[in-house]
Amino acid sequence: MDDLLSEFLTETNENLSVLDVELVRLEQNPNDPELLSNIFRLVHTIKGTCGFLGLPRLEKVAHASENVLGKFRDGELVITPAAVSLILQALDTIKGLLAVLEATEAEPPGDDNDLIIRLNACAEGKLGGAPAAAAPPPPPPPPAKKEEVEVPSVSLEELEAAWNAAPGPSTALTPVQPEPEPEPAKELAVPEPDPVPAAASKMPVPAAHAAQSAGSSGDDVREAGNKESAVAAQTIRVNVDLLENLMTMVSELVLTRNQLLQILRSQKESEFAAPLQRLNHVTSELQEGVMKTRMQPIGNAWAKLPRLVRDLAHELSKKIDLQMLGADTELDRQVLELIKDPLTHMVRNSADHGLETPAERLKAGKSETGRVTLNAYHEGGHIIIEIQDDGKGLAIDKIKQKAIQNGMASEGELAAMSDQQIIQFIMKPGFSTAAKVTSVSGRGVGMDVVKTNIEKIGGTIEIKSQQGKGSTFVIKIPLTLAIVSALIVECAGERFAIPQISVVELVRAASDSEHTIERLKGTPVLRLRNRLLPLVSLQELLRLEDVEGKEKRADDETFIVVTQVGTYTFGIMVDRVFDTEEIVVKPVAPILRHIEMFSGNTILGDGSVIMILDPNGIASASGEITMGENAGKDTTTVQATRQEDKMALLLFRAGDGAPKAVPLSLVARLEDVDVAAVEMSNGLPVVQYRGKLMPLVPIDPGFMLGKEGRQPVLVFADGDRSMGLIVDEIVDIVEEKLVVQLTAERPGLMGSAIIAGKATEVIDAGFFLTQAYKDWFGSSQGSEAFEEEKSQRVLLVDDSPFFRNLLTPLLSVAGYDVTAVENAQEALALCEAGEDFDVIVSDIEMPGMSGFDFAETVRRGSRWQAVPLVALSSHATPRDLDRGRQAGFTDYVAKFDRDALLFALQQTLSEQKGAQA
């Protein structure tokens, strides 16, 4: 049977039972307004639901009864036993109809005009006192369905109709063999004399009353009554609090069970073993059962959305396609209730504010029909619900305006905010950007309530918006009540639980095992089946101190918990791994909720409290989200540390002579190329690398590739280009202060330096890059700031980490003290911080403030207004030069021309000195 219908039957039957009792009480206390309004409300509910489900016959009867009750309530009618009886009759009719409905899933045809007429008459006050009521004896209450048959009197046609109307085959069962009883509707309406009213007036007991009122056709009412229980018996309503309690108790039982099993494990032979095993199983099943009572598919919360969106589309003249994915994702009933309204609200928002009108959409080059997508899925112990639309996205400008209007922020504050921060305003109370208040949204109560509701259940909400492309709201709700299986690990003497669901595998790494942890510039990585797995040290992440007295040696064995979050896989390094245990996730205290690393805490079998790690939190803390930016950040650090600081250098051998070195930060990857895979293109060796051809350049021009074997290659990359530098052998990575002592005459070498106690040739990566691609520098964006230490300090401003790394050593070699920053803002910050430079070298094309703007700002009365500025750009046309001079640049150098840059610096600085002298 249709869920909705069966729920309706259960609920209405319940309401009817209540009504029976209440009506009788009303009869005895006609002046109790509370009682009366309760009755009125119940009947009203029945009427409303019938209308909703499309049950006109039931609705009419309920409606007529409601009218009478309304008059009672308003004091227009005196409550007389006769009137009450009439209403009770109406209720009986409803009961009878319900019984048929339950059996056939359809209302029986026919009508109850007679009853309705009398109800209406009563409402109009024409039904005098009790005797009057008795005089026109009401027809048998369930005239519609009448007769003693167990299966309601349904004609074949009716059955047919019911069959057709029925959604599934399951329905046909009951009325398979109804007595074909030709019973035209008219006949049904014929009133049969009935002693009811008289009896009713005396009768306080509803059950008896019902029986009586059924009169001669009482049997079928009884039947109806019996049948009504059929549905009612299958489901019972239980207070959610009771379930909640049950759940808590089961959780405790699970914990106690765990404790017992723990004790059992330590005892070799125990007579408790068998009963404990039994207890174990029963507990598990009980736990599962109780969990199930609370779980409901999220689709239940979505059921009303298609209708809502359809109506919205109609009202707003938009075309909207609502897609719902993952409707069967189950979540806790209570959580479901709490997110129902926020979800509805957000879908409404997306449809109303998010999606454009068809005309606007066509203009924007999108299809006429806008799409709202709802997607629900489980991820790492959380449920994620996404509400996505392909509309116009959030209007940052409007939000700004509104924020200023409402005094939430000043213009200055807004200017300093990122778009992401500005978007957050829509979650603030009293904020609505809808230009006009429509009937559906824009009342300024909204996202703040949504946010509060979601946070109340420990969830988070995240907004992504792209101008013109649409917006996405991501709701993340933790499964706070869940009992989950978790892996217990130890790190620095502390134990932690990791939800088993996100653990992919465990790897042991030690000096004597097949896996060892390698380090790339201090970052631990693990080779796992030909992939590099990024590792996170739990100890460092949680800032745990070493256990006293235990020095951690490098060759100590480490366990790596390979963890997956979404599509991101990483390893968590821990000291020890214990077994898995069923745990009850309990939320952490409010004062600890800001720590993203934990999703909760629990009590283990041995009675100790343990924190549950949140893989999502670890992933984001370890840089999964910022991965794209990491490269940039790291190199900035390298540069910001200036020359006194150490630099990671990659040592290798190539050709004869001294070992060679290159700053590690320049090298994108180290690869081993199979020589057989090397092809020749345009007379140069190339290799297919990540779907592209990568030129290979030997350090020694006379170098010949062997015929087979593997060749180590240093891969340099910038943007989408890469080149491989062929070397003989990679020796080591060292951290050294790079002081280039001898300037080499040989192309491709920057000079020599003492590295790891040996004279080492520092190669000039730039030279080899231009060997591979003549226009390498022209194609890439880069900016550089140099400082010269000896006498001159150079500030290098360039957004490309690659060029900063390239030019920093180059200029250092030439004797400058270089400070590199990645954008104009940082440079200006240095200016404000009181730093002084002799010359500034700046890139032109930079995100945010361009080189031109930077120069103008510097020249417009900053502390640096007299400092010479050298522009560095891949565009060196006369027009660019002019523009640069206008902006205030002293000189303008093409980016790929190192000699010109050095020359320009020299010129500029000597001129400067001359001017000062």
Add this chain to the structure above:
Amino acid sequence: MSSNAKLPAKKTKGEEVVSGGSQDYVTMTIADQLFGIPVLQVQDVLGHQKITRIPLAPPEVAGSLNLRGRIVTAIDVRLRLNLLARPKDKPGMSIVVDLRGELYSLMVDSVGEVLSLSNEDFERNPATLDPRWREVSTGIYRLNGQLMVVLDVPRLLNFTNMEAA
């Protein structure tokens, strides 16, 4: 009916406060200073407990512990009051309080008796009191020979404006 029954009781209590009745406090010492917490807010008094440390938590949060199946957050009151940490060799005691359904264990040096104190001896915090103390205390009782600082549990456990304090 039951709600009606409660009302007069409340009133009586309120009158008591006004008319100079008395209040019951659980006393405790921290660094030789006497403190008090209204007895009705106290759930439990514990001896030394095994505590699980919580990484990344504020320093005042000593960790969490298992109290008959409930997880209780332990707060080192000394650190909360800007005092030095308790020497490691002294075991200390804890008072468990309930704040909005969450249990917290306040770690103190020792727990004393329950005192019934007259409202006449109550005084507001001196304006010159250490700001951190003033923030977490509702007032002072003048006792025979010493002063007792009344701790305001909600404020003691409100860590959000701690930075400002």
